[in-house]
Amino acid sequence: MNMLALRYGDDLIVIDAGMMFPEAELLGVDIVIPDITYLKENRDAVRAIILTHGHEDHIGALPYILRDLNVPIYGTRFTLALVHKRLEEHALLEQADLREVLPGRTVEVGPFEIEFIYVTHSTIDCVALAVRTPLGVVIHSGDFKMDPTPSDQQPFDLHAFARYGHEGVLALFSDSTNIERPGYTPSERAVWPRIEELCRAAPRKVLVSCFASSIHRIQQVVDIAATVGRKIGFVGRSMVDNVEIAHSLGYLRIPDGMVVRAQDLKSFDPKKLTVLVSGSQAEPMSSLSRVAVDSHRLLSVEETDTVILSARIIPGNEKAIFRMLDHMFRRRALVYYDNSNGVIHVSGHASQEEQKLLLNLVRPRYFIPIHGEYRQLFRHAALAHQVGAVSGEVLLLEDGQPVEFTAEGAYRREPVPAGRVCVDSGSLEEIEEVVIRDRKHLSEDGVVVPIIAIDKHTGKLESLPEIVSRGFLPSENGHEVLNGARDVVLRTVEQSNPEEKMDWSVIKEKIRVDLKRYLNKQTSKRPLILPVILEV
Template identity: 55%
Template structure:
């Protein structure tokens, strides 16, 4: 077993399982970049291990359709075109993603059904239905020659979900009964939360109350993948006599897929076109809008600054944000809330005081313990989380007394199993690959990110030199262009021009005709002067114009 991502960070979930010459990969996620990764759109796992063993990789098997589990697929499939297995809803998301990157025509997407076993080489895989904030999610019980490896995927135990497809407790209990599980890989996201995670229906009473109390327009925002929440909002809008307009590309796509696959039952005439919003009185409208995390170009962010064609937020309107704050997004979310408050809208978010408006999709401590007790694993390996979550999870598992051994595994570590043992044996190359996905999948090298950081801190200086091609003579005093340098001292600029001039004068004709040499000399001399006189290190890019 070799984790390629997702152990020691949130996101980028990707796990390789290998028996002799056969490898299967569980999930292919992405991670959104930290602030210091300037200009990077997404981060995906380094899959050198898979490309080095490309002939052995049999398939990618997906647990569910969230970005941190499927977002790296376009990158991985452009390197390794192997079959992809997923449930119906997961594959519908994957199709849209691959279509966007023009990879759909060559992709081999195979649907798997919860409760129906299928075989890939030496692996026999049983998808087991679990509940999460998205629909059609599964855990994977992978029967290998040495025992069962159970990967929970993301889950919580909801026995009465809105779609009537509950968490399959019985299937897990049977795994425990039939000799137990060799290794349990369990989702660590909510390991810090005591008790149980409430089911999806727990938000209904408070949301119903808010729909009833709202006097004007109701703007309802949730994660576009929270199909249960979208379904509940549609149901409550219908109950309270409000028409629904859906605004935002991700929300529009998700609800369309969910409608096509029968996860959303929409009464005739309930949904209106965004262009029809002005045809209805405010108290008869519910506007479902994307942008719960304050993303700068999302529909909600634009509406908050009165810059959206259809979504106009007026004084007295209610904006209900039915989602959690993802760590790292606090600043942008509160900035949007400030703009909404300026418009005199009533903003309801993270409102645990009078009832729930959002529930997590991940199991809390009691659910995690329940799963361990049900499946009785020999070895326990926490997955999906920062190092501190994995460590906490090991402590939690130890308190149940069931696993013979708890193993804290990190990205790249190789864990070898026999029927009775699990031992770490070496490491493979892992890491992250930064992708700039503007139009195509481009890898952003470390040196590029370093240059961007450099530019953002110290700016750029362009010495512009005009040289006569025939005589090698410098035609005029060099020009100095500065951007983002922050030093506006005419004395420094004048001296910088003199430095460049002196470098040119001290160079022979041969050097002046070799522009590579000239640029390097100018860069070095100017760099020394700038550092000495200003203590800054801007990017210096000499430009030589031939005349």
């Protein structure tokens, strides 16, 4: 997820507001957004949110932060159309101030003059930002690659970067995602030959799965289907939504009469059908995941159907994706998921040679690598040193680390609150770290509930303690350990004085401490212990 704050005096702009999906250990968390404590503390200074493009890791947090920061949002046409859809879903559209910008044009926000520079990426309508400040020009690359033959014929604006490099650039913030890849990232057009070959050779229907925001890829699949005499279908909410948005704005060209309605896909001649399906990362309950196990009402995979996974396998998703592909293989489908026999996917991020070219074009005084894991930022910084195009300093920053630029130099300042906020998208409520910790605790060691009934007048036990456990001790000696736990609870209560027995909070804590010590000694586990006292 991506977010950067740029401040001059009492004016502040925010560049991007992304989200990410949770890692496996974040149990019960739906999405993760940036911690905006600093922005809330300085909300009177925030003038606008500027968006570079429409990927979720750059716009996904907007519905969650606009409640605290309802400021104008600037973006290109397609990016704002995606934002419009998200805000509409969260009933926030009426109060939002969306301002469309065109690549090559400038807008003024407070003391900032911002030029939107067209760049190529894996989606459309992407821009870098050249922010003119009283101290100099700051360039934010956004996500980019230098595609010499983009499928929409909108080239990367090398001239704008060169113009600013000639004028002089104070600082360059640049995407580091593909810094570990040598050479150049292939053009989007590189996928056409192999996908066309597979579609021509396919004995039955063809299923292609890619990211729903990859409009260039979707356009090529539509064009290939038309070339080989097939009709096209679209399955999956995000796929259908993005196709409708791109088509309505004129970014996606689909010949009349070519689209097969979703409800007609199962009955349509499979030899003349190509279907674009969302869910390339095998997200739970995504369309492709359900198709793989034959639980989708509109689409199924049959023997000799062709399945093309035209998307990068994002680290962390490997197990789920390969499990999904296994189901396809079991159904005797023809499955293609890597570039080993021809290119079916290319990245949208710049590789090392493109990064070198950008550095040489811009020749900034200061360089700050962004958008990557720390090792990628480190390697990008090393590449900048190697190129030698940075006249001042290369700054390697952690999240929350401010840097102040002055006429004399660049200085690191005291860190500000930053990091992640876990959100339950159903309730839009933030989930505290202690809740995540408890969930992890429960998943690993289970829960033990000692239940005792005490006479509220005399403080005496009315019956022997009961021990209820879940997710704890499946082994053979489980009953023996729980019988011992019952004895520990009984002994703790009997050894407590009358005042302790009458104070439920004290007796609960004593039971919890004694039982925790006993269970840890017996099992080396630390289950969550929740004593329950019944008054009788």
